Amino acid sequence: xxxxxxxxxxxxxxxxxxxxxTGFLKSLNxxxxxDLAYRLYESPVAALEHVNADSKxxxxxxRCFSHYRELDDESERLIHLDLSLIEREISNPDRFGEIAxxxxxxxxxAMDGLEFCKQIRNPRIKKALFTGVADExxxxxxxxxxxxDRFILKxxxxxxxxxxxxxxxxxxxxxxxxxxxxxxxxxxxxxxxxTDPAFARFFRDLRKRHNFVEYYLVKxxxxxxxxxxxxxxxxxxxxxxxxxxxxIASAEMQRAPKxxxxxxxxxxxxxxxxxxxxxxxxxxxxxxxYIFKADQLEGTRRWYYALLDDPPVDxxxxxxxxxxxxxxxxxxxxxxxx
Numbered sequence: 001x002x003x004x005x006x007x008x009x010x011x012x013x014x015x016x017x018x019x020x021x022t023g024f025l026k027s028l029n030x031x032x033x034x035d036l037a038y039r040l041y042e043s044p045v046a047a048l049e050h051v052n053a054d055s056k057x058x059x060x061x062x063r064c065f066s067h068y069r070e071l072d073d074e075s076e077r078l079i080h081l082d083l084s085l086i087e088r089e090i091s092n093p094d095r096f097g098e099i100a101x102x103x104x105x106x107x108x109x110a111m112d113g114l115e116f117c118k119q120i121r122n123p124r125i126k127k128a129l130f131t132g133v134a135d136e137x138x139x140x141x142x143x144x145x146x147x148x149d150r151f152i153l154k155x156x157x158x159x160x161x162x163x164x165x166x167x168x169x170x171x172x173x174x175x176x177x178x179x180x181x182x183x184x185x186x187x188x189x190x191x192x193x194x195t196d197p198a199f200a201r202f203f204r205d206l207r208k209r210h211n212f213v214e215y216y217l218v219k220x221x222x223x224x225x226x227x228x229x230x231x232x233x234x235x236x237x238x239x240x241x242x243x244x245x246x247x248i249a250s251a252e253m254q255r256a257p258k259x260x261x262x263x264x265x266x267x268x269x270x271x272x273x274x275x276x277x278x279x280x281x282x283x284x285x286x287x288x289x290y291i292f293k294a295d296q297l298e299g300t301r302r303w304y305y306a307l308l309d310d311p312p313v314d315x316x317x318x319x320x321x322x323x324x325x326x327x328x329x330x331x332x333x334x335x336x337x338x
Contacts (some may be wrong), residue, residue, distance in 0.1 A: 004197035011214035013100035126170035198299030231323030
């Protein structure tokens with residue numbers, strides 16, 4: 001998946017730090033960003049047990065795929081991709097506990113950092129090695145062999161800033177890898193904006209401006225559900241000309257009022273028909289509730305988009321417990337070191 005693309009979904013994950021130097025871990029605990037979810041381990045054995053523990057729920061990218069039906073010939077088994085599971089992940093309060101990145105010290109007597117990394121069972125977890133200047137050659141060799149994904153010199157000026165940036169980069173790499181199968185499966189009916197570099201730049205800026213920490217691809221209409229750390233929900237609708245033409249045709253078929261049709265035809269608005277029963281009841285349908293002012297973005301195609309605050313969702317979602325800030329508070333109430 002290209003770096004100038006958008007993942008089908010993203011949410012903050014938990015970083016595991018492993019170092020047998022208690023003083024270093026306590027110092028790290030005071031300097032790491034407040035919005036980073038992490039666990040600190042003095043014992044590499046305890047840390048490895050946690051990292052390798054079987055999760056109660058399979059990762060989302062695996063749950064999206066299932067056998068559509070069983071055929072006599074094993075080679076003809078069909079795979080079903082259920083995109084509805086992506087948006088429903090917002091109701092899963094355990095999603096933030098997923099481990100995407102491990103940062104481990106190299107020089108530990110009980111188990112050195114490279115051996116620790118070799119024993120991590122999940123090949124998708126990204127690994128960064130803390131090392132001293134004397135061990136830099138070892139770290140370079142481990143990187144070249146694919147045992148680790150990054151290494152960080154403890155003595156380097158601004159090491160904490162480097163750690164923070166490294167974690168962000170490795171989290172992105174983690175989601176890029178786990179999204180690859182989904183993205184490839186979407187190519188036949190892909191919402192083209194996820195592979196449009198212009199949209200990717202726009203989307204990064206949008207997330208930053210509105211403090212969205214997680215997002216999920218949705219359909220009908222296409223776009224994303226986005227959430228802040230407190231669980232405030234928004235929906236971004238993104239359509240191209242063909243999709244907007246289909247909305248216009250549907251509105252015409254349902255005899256929408258002329259002002260509504262004019263807005264759609266002039267590319268000034270997009271529609272979100274979130275109550276299907278009302279949609280087929282001309283007598284009880286207030287079109288103005290389902291038409292939203294749209295802006296335009298020029299990319300590989302012309303995109304028409306609208307950002308909706310607090311949109312209706314057909315998902316049981318406890319905003320008080322299934323948000324990222326609640327998860328961070330839960331971690332803060334646990335012992336700092338394990």
